[in-house]
Every structure is written in C-alpha cells, then in structure tokens.
Amino acid sequence: MNDMRPLERIVDTDNIKISAKGCQVYYGDTHAIKDVDVQIEDKTVTAFIGPSGCGKSTFLRCLNRMNDTIDICRIEGEILLDGENIYDKKVDPVQLRAKVGMVFQKPNPFPKSIYDNVAYGPRIHGLAKNKADLDVIVEKSLRRGAIWDEVKDRLDAPGTGLSGGQQQRLCIARAVATEPEVLLMDEPCSALDPIATGQVEELIDELRSQYSVVIVTHSMQQAARVSQKTAFFHLGNLVEFGETGQIFTKPEDPRTESYISGKIG
Amino acid sequence: MPVLWIILIVIAIGAVGYVATRARAMASAGNDARHLHSLPSYYGYMAFLFAAAPAFLLLIVWLIAAPLVIEKRVAATLPADVVEQAASQNLLMAEVRRVAVGLDNAVAAGVMDEDLASNARADFTDMTARLKEAGQVITQNVTTPVLRAAQMMREANASSRLWMTIAVIAVAIAGAALAMMRAQRDYRARNVVERGVRWMLVGAASIAILTTVGIVLSLLFNTIEFFRIYPASEFFGSLTWSPSFGGGSELGIWPLLWGTLYISVIALAVAVPIGLFAAIYLSEYASNRVRSVAKPLLEILAGIPTIVYGLFALLTVGPLLLAAFGDGGLGWMQSGTAVMTAGLVMGIMLIPFVSSLSDDIINAVPQAMRDGSYGLGATQSETIRQVVLPAALPGIVGAVLLAASRAIGETMIVVLGAGAAARLSLNPFEAMTTVTAKIVSQLTGDADFASPEALVAFALGMTLFVITLGLNVFALYIVRKYREQYD
Structure with missing residues (x-):
C-alpha cells in the first residue's frame, strides 16, 4: 500500500453529469444492484472499486444501456444524463451510446486497419464531411489516445496486430473519436502489463480535461492514482462515495476500511 | 473353416489371454494391484492386443493375396491354344472361377459328392450335365481344360483356406502366450496398450486416405484408357x-x-x-x-x-x-x-x-x-x-x-x-x-x-x-x- 498517494484533489467543477437515483438491477431473479444513488461530475475521473461480483461493472454498463443487449436484465429507478432520464422511452440507446463511450476490459479492436478502427464511429454518425475531415478526426483521436506516434506510419496495418497496450489505447482513441461526453472504462488495464498500464493511466488523466471518465478497477492503487472521486461497491450496495483522498485515508464505513486495508475482498 | 469362425476363435483366444495374463500379472505382484506398474486390466488388454492384432492382420493379408497367387498358378496351367481360342485370358479365368464356384455350389446342393467334384478324370459331359442339373450357369466356353483348371482352383482354394486357419490361430495363440510371458509386475503394459491404441487410430485414418487414393487411381487409369482411344484435344476442344x-x-x-x-x-x-x-x-x-x-x-x-x-x-x-x-x-x-x-x-x-x-x-x-x-x-x-x-x-x-x-x-x-x-x-x-x-x-x-x-x-x-x-x-x-x- 506504499504506492497509494491519497492527495487532496480539487475538483474543477461541481457540474453534475450523471445522476442515478434509486437504481435497481435484476438479472432474472438475482438482485444485482440494490438502490444505488450516485452523482458523477463532469471533467472528473470517478473510480468504482469493490470485490469481484459486487456489481460495479453491471452498474457501469447501465450508464450507457449496454445491459439492454442482455435479455434477462431488468433495471428500475432512474439514471439522469444532463438531467434527462436515459431509460425514458424517448431516448434512443444507440444515440446515447454515441454520447457515452465505452472501453472494455479486454482490448477489442475490430479486424480492420488502425485507420478504419478509429474512423468507425465517425463514419456511422456522419461526423466527417469528407475524407480530409475524417483524416483530421482520426489523427486527433489517435493523438488523444497517446498512440499517434507509434502508428502514424502504419495506419493501414490491422489493429489486431498491435501489442496489448497499444490495442487498448487504440480502443480508447476509437471511443474518443465519436466525441463522447462521458467515457466509461471497464477495468481497462486488467489485461495489460505495468508499463502499458502506466501509459493508459496517464492518458486517463489527460482525458479528464474534456470528458467525464468513469473507471471500474480492481486495483485500489490505480483508483488512488487516477481518480478524484471513488465509489466503493459491496454485494450490490454502494457503500461509500466521496473524495478519493478521503475514501482511502478516512473511510467512514467499516466495510470500506476492511476492503482498502485488505481484510475483505 | 468360414472366416467368421476364424474371427470368433481369435477373439476367444484373446479373451482367454486377457483373463490369464491379468491373473498372472496380479500373481506376480502378490495379488496387490498397487505393486503393478499398470492397472491389472492393462495387462489383459495387452494380451488381447497381442493375440488379435497380428492374427487379424495376417487374415486380411492372406484373404487379399491368396486369390491372386492361386489365380496366377492356375492360369499358368491353361494350355496356350485354349487361351488363344478364348481371345482373352481374363475372360477365360472368369469362366474358370465361375465353374469352380459352380462345383462348390453343386457339392453344397448335394448333386455331386466331393470325390466326383475333385476327380481329375471325371467325365466332362457328365460333369456339365450335373452342373446344369444343380442350376449352375454353364456356358459353351466350358471345355475340358477349363474344367480341369477349375478343379485345380478348388483344390488350391481349399488348401489355402486350411493353412490360413492354422496360421491365423497359431499366430493368435503365440501372441497371447507372449503377452502372458511378459506379464511381470514391472512390465509397462499401459505404455504398450497406448501404442496399440495409437496404431489402431493410424490404421483407421490410413484406410480413409487409401480409399481416396484408390478412387482417384481407378478414375485415373480409366481416364488414361479413354484418352488413348479418343483425342484429348477433341474432348477439351470440341463444343459439341x-x-x-x-x-x-x-x-x-x-x-x-x-x-x-x-x-x-x-x-x-x-x-x-x-x-x-x-x-x-x-x-x-x-x-x-x-x-x-x-x-x-x-x-x-x-x-x-x-x-x-x-x-x-x-x-x-x-x-x-x-x-x-x-x-x-x-x-x-x-x-x-x-x-x-x-x-x-x-x-x-x-x-x-x-x-x-x-x-x-x-x-x-x-x-x-x-x-x-x-x-x-x-x-x-x-x-x-x-x-x-x-x-x-x-x-x-x-x-x-x-x-x-x-x-x-x-x-x-x-x-x-x-x-x-x-x-x-x-x-x-x-x-x-x-x-x-x-x-x-x-x-x-x-x-x-x-x-x-x-x-x-x-x-x-x-x-x-x-x-x-x-x-x-x-x-x-x-x-x-x-x-x-x-x-
């Protein structure tokens, strides 16, 4: 636990981007998320921590309605994005996901060239007027993904041929290319080695200037390093939510303390 | 002895070998399976494998090779002028085979006794009459030399069959005995069975491949035959x-x-x-x-x-x-x-x-x-x-x-x-x-x-x-x- 640097971080703004109220999630008969209230701020990195199976990934997937693809999944309560309930009938989940991008646990580049991987989102959503425009978007996204220098000479090479860390940064660039407002990351570093993890974490910190980032992680050190706010989930409950520094130094709930000191989980 | 019987006898020898070898292996380990290198049943399987595998292999080879050898020997005895008269040795040999089968069937039907069927001095007209009576197909081509050749073929077939039976059963017994002799507590029967299984699988795979090769070859030879009597340029060039x-x-x-x-x-x-x-x-x-x-x-x-x-x-x-x-x-x-x-x-x-x-x-x-x-x-x-x-x-x-x-x-x-x-x-x-x-x-x-x-x-x-x-x-x-x- 030496690596933990609980700093007093000043949150730039207290704009609320996403706000969940009384959120309940059921998988068939299993009650996976129990009455979660959470407020995620804009231009902030929020970390979800907790033991395996505590529901943090499930809750993350509720934020862009990825759980819609699972037949037996049922959600109650409301989740507001900029004050609008994303589970409202008027909301098109496809449009929502363009606004709330997602990066997955395992790097999943499409079996296409690096260029086409990044251009995928802009092409679907018609963000580029012409080829030159698209080139600009691709370059900008790859730069934001901190991978431009490594791939600028081989944009036509398949994205699957990159190393694991490069693939994950490509996936982040791909998610950034659709100009989302929120970026959800589901254990983005669990398949990466420490060096690649360091690069991705640095990237997450940079992304904070433009997006609201929500990251699920198993590594408490990572949560301490990259996030300003931390939410601790346990058995489907949101046990504690607050400033990262406070959660790691002066947790209010005994369960949080047991978890971060390694007694449970 | 019919082939089916030979197969059953070999299997029976294998089964006896299984029981005997397993018991011997157990005895060598003081009836405690833990002292054996392999599980007791592996010694039994080994005996069955030793008895059955070489015996069946011999049986298959004999069944394929014997008719070829016999036919060659019989064909050599046919006088040259008879062959010429029949235009083709293949046709004549087909006739010989047919008569040989006819004689067998006639004996089986009781129209003819075994002595007469194999009697080298039997009267030719009497034989054909009896064959016809037994309902066997007899064509004009059946002549005295053909009849004699057929008789010779029957004889050769019978003795071949007898020797085959003896040889196959002897091999099976020898195999079982060998396995039994080897059944000591330190003998690695498990590894032997493993190799046996592997060769069995290799055999199955090669049968499939060899059949494909055989099909291709039979196509190929006939195709070559075709192109010998019909020009390939016409076949691939003509639009009609x-x-x-x-x-x-x-x-x-x-x-x-x-x-x-x-x-x-x-x-x-x-x-x-x-x-x-x-x-x-x-x-x-x-x-x-x-x-x-x-x-x-x-x-x-x-x-x-x-x-x-x-x-x-x-x-x-x-x-x-x-x-x-x-x-x-x-x-x-x-x-x-x-x-x-x-x-x-x-x-x-x-x-x-x-x-x-x-x-x-x-x-x-x-x-x-x-x-x-x-x-x-x-x-x-x-x-x-x-x-x-x-x-x-x-x-x-x-x-x-x-x-x-x-x-x-x-x-x-x-x-x-x-x-x-x-x-x-x-x-x-x-x-x-x-x-x-x-x-x-x-x-x-x-x-x-x-x-x-x-x-x-x-x-x-x-x-x-x-x-x-x-x-x-x-x-x-x-x-x-x-x-x-x-x-």
Whole structure:
C-alpha cells in the first residue's frame, strides 16, 4: 500500500453529469444492484472499486444501456444524463451510446486497419464531411489516445496486430473519436502489463480535461492514482462515495476500511 | 473353416489371454494391484492386443493375396491354344472361377459328392450335365481344360483356406502366450496398450486416405484408357456433345461443363443470400426460443434426399415456371425442364448448408466485437454489416465454396429438373444437362465398356473431381489465411 498517494484533489467543477437515483438491477431473479444513488461530475475521473461480483461493472454498463443487449436484465429507478432520464422511452440507446463511450476490459479492436478502427464511429454518425475531415478526426483521436506516434506510419496495418497496450489505447482513441461526453472504462488495464498500464493511466488523466471518465478497477492503487472521486461497491450496495483522498485515508464505513486495508475482498 | 469362425476363435483366444495374463500379472505382484506398474486390466488388454492384432492382420493379408497367387498358378496351367481360342485370358479365368464356384455350389446342393467334384478324370459331359442339373450357369466356353483348371482352383482354394486357419490361430495363440510371458509386475503394459491404441487410430485414418487414393487411381487409369482411344484435344476442344454408340461420336466436354456451371451459379445465387440472411437472423436477432425451433426445421431441408427435390422440380417448380415463362406467359420457355428449374430447386437444397455453417461461424465471432461496436453507438445491422460479417467472412466463403462443390456434384435434381439435352446456350429457360447427369447416362446404357462412349464417363468424372478438389483447396486456403484475424 506504499504506492497509494491519497492527495487532496480539487475538483474543477461541481457540474453534475450523471445522476442515478434509486437504481435497481435484476438479472432474472438475482438482485444485482440494490438502490444505488450516485452523482458523477463532469471533467472528473470517478473510480468504482469493490470485490469481484459486487456489481460495479453491471452498474457501469447501465450508464450507457449496454445491459439492454442482455435479455434477462431488468433495471428500475432512474439514471439522469444532463438531467434527462436515459431509460425514458424517448431516448434512443444507440444515440446515447454515441454520447457515452465505452472501453472494455479486454482490448477489442475490430479486424480492420488502425485507420478504419478509429474512423468507425465517425463514419456511422456522419461526423466527417469528407475524407480530409475524417483524416483530421482520426489523427486527433489517435493523438488523444497517446498512440499517434507509434502508428502514424502504419495506419493501414490491422489493429489486431498491435501489442496489448497499444490495442487498448487504440480502443480508447476509437471511443474518443465519436466525441463522447462521458467515457466509461471497464477495468481497462486488467489485461495489460505495468508499463502499458502506466501509459493508459496517464492518458486517463489527460482525458479528464474534456470528458467525464468513469473507471471500474480492481486495483485500489490505480483508483488512488487516477481518480478524484471513488465509489466503493459491496454485494450490490454502494457503500461509500466521496473524495478519493478521503475514501482511502478516512473511510467512514467499516466495510470500506476492511476492503482498502485488505481484510475483505 | 468360414472366416467368421476364424474371427470368433481369435477373439476367444484373446479373451482367454486377457483373463490369464491379468491373473498372472496380479500373481506376480502378490495379488496387490498397487505393486503393478499398470492397472491389472492393462495387462489383459495387452494380451488381447497381442493375440488379435497380428492374427487379424495376417487374415486380411492372406484373404487379399491368396486369390491372386492361386489365380496366377492356375492360369499358368491353361494350355496356350485354349487361351488363344478364348481371345482373352481374363475372360477365360472368369469362366474358370465361375465353374469352380459352380462345383462348390453343386457339392453344397448335394448333386455331386466331393470325390466326383475333385476327380481329375471325371467325365466332362457328365460333369456339365450335373452342373446344369444343380442350376449352375454353364456356358459353351466350358471345355475340358477349363474344367480341369477349375478343379485345380478348388483344390488350391481349399488348401489355402486350411493353412490360413492354422496360421491365423497359431499366430493368435503365440501372441497371447507372449503377452502372458511378459506379464511381470514391472512390465509397462499401459505404455504398450497406448501404442496399440495409437496404431489402431493410424490404421483407421490410413484406410480413409487409401480409399481416396484408390478412387482417384481407378478414375485415373480409366481416364488414361479413354484418352488413348479418343483425342484429348477433341474432348477439351470440341463444343459439341453427341455420343452415338454406333461410333463417330463427338465428345466435347464444354456443353456439359457450361450446363454444370450455369446451374450451379443459379443455385448459389438462390442459396447464398437466403442462407446467409437466415443465418444472420438466427444468430443475431432471433430469441433463443425461436432459434431452438427454427434451426432444426431449416436443417431438415438438408435431410431430404435429392431425388425428392428432383420430383419437386419436375412436378411443381417446372410447371409453375412454365406457366409464367412458357407459351402462355412470356414465351421464353419450351418445357418444364430447364436450367432455371434445376437451379432454383438446387438452391433451395443448398440453403441449409450455407445457413447452418454460416450460423456457426457468426456465433464464433467474439461478443467483444459486438460490444465494441454497440459501445460506439452502432445499430445492430451496422454492427453486423461492418464488424460481424467481415470478421466471419473467411468462414462464410468456406461455407459458400462447400455449397458450390455440392452444387457441381449434384445429379438427381439435374436429371429430373434440367432435361438431358447438352447444349451451349445463354437462355436459362432452356433444357441443359450437366457433367454428372451425363456420367450416369453414359454408364447405364448397353455400351461396350471398352468404347470411348462409356469410358468418357471416367474422363468426365476426373474433370469434375479436379474442379471440386480445386474449389475445396481454395476454400481451405481462404479459411486458413484469414481465420485468426480477430484473436
């Protein structure tokens, strides 16, 4: 636990981007998320921590309605994005996901060239007027993904041929290319080695200037390093939510303390 | 002794060996299985393997080799002038075999006793009379030398059979005894059985491969025979197919090849889109309940015999097309049998091939690909078109090429649906025929088997074989080349 640097971080703004109220999630008969209230701020990195199976990934997937693809999944309560309930009938989940991008646990580049991987989102959503425009978007996204220098000479090479860390940064660039407002990351570093993890974490910190980032992680050190706010989930409950520094130094709930000191989980 | 009995005896020896060897191994370890190198049953299996494997191998080799050796020896005894008279030694030997079998049957039926059948001085006319009486087929060709040769053949067969029985049983006993001698506590019976299993599997695999080689060789020799009496330049160069069994036929492959390709293309044009779309629906859109019903239903199509499809073409699709495009309608079609009829029905037959294989392949595309696409705000059909299908493409190409080989090799639907006229035409509403259909008609006639009109079937078969082999190799190449792209 030496690596933990609980700093007093000043949150730039207290704009609320996403706000969940009384959120309940059921998988068939299993009650996976129990009455979660959470407020995620804009231009902030929020970390979800907790033991395996505590529901943090499930809750993350509720934020862009990825759980819609699972037949037996049922959600109650409301989740507001900029004050609008994303589970409202008027909301098109496809449009929502363009606004709330997602990066997955395992790097999943499409079996296409690096260029086409990044251009995928802009092409679907018609963000580029012409080829030159698209080139600009691709370059900008790859730069934001901190991978431009490594791939600028081989944009036509398949994205699957990159190393694991490069693939994950490509996936982040791909998610950034659709100009989302929120970026959800589901254990983005669990398949990466420490060096690649360091690069991705640095990237997450940079992304904070433009997006609201929500990251699920198993590594408490990572949560301490990259996030300003931390939410601790346990058995489907949101046990504690607050400033990262406070959660790691002066947790209010005994369960949080047991978890971060390694007694449970 | 009949072969079946020999087999049963060998198995019995193996079984006795199993029990005895197992018991001996146990005894050598003081009746405590833990002191043995292998489990007790492995010693037993080893004994069975030692007894049965060499014995059966010997049996097979003997059964194949003995007739060849005997026939050669008997043929050598036939006087040269008799052979000349019969025009061909093969024909004469066939006669000898027939008489030998006739004598056997006559003895079995009780018309003749064993002494008379093998009596080298038996009266020839009396013998033939008795054979006829026993209901055996006797032709004019049976002469005294043939009869004597047949008698000799019987004798040789009988002694060969006797020696074979003795040898096989002796080998089995020797094998079992060897295994029993080796059954000591430190002997590695488990490893021996492992090797035995491996060789058994190797044997099974080589039988499959050798059979393929045999089929190709038999095609090849007959094809060479054909090209010896009919010029290859005509076969591959002529645009006319008009076999006439009186001679002077033109045997150009192009009209048949054209018909094959035309019908296959129409069939694929029907099967590929329908099959692929059905597969996409089943794997991406359908709920589990729908899929569990619809998939087996679709696969029933694959279980319908092609002759039934042929009837469907002849009785339903042909008349329907004729009503629309025939004289009553557009006037393009003369009769119900046409390229279009066969192509459509063949396409329906191929739908399950394409859909079932494509479905498996689409399901094999990792869910992470779809999640990635949905996470970027793509719709379901965008995801399928731009991510899932490209990832599954190599497999789908493989499925299509497999369907193409089926289409090219299909016969019954063509015979009943497309007619029998070999012609080069662009009109899909005309009757045409294919390579396979012509192979059937060339070989089922009364033609002399040595004539080019019959032998051409082998050349056609060989051409078809090369084409489908090429397609399969190409399909394998495509699948291998792109297979692991999304890993």
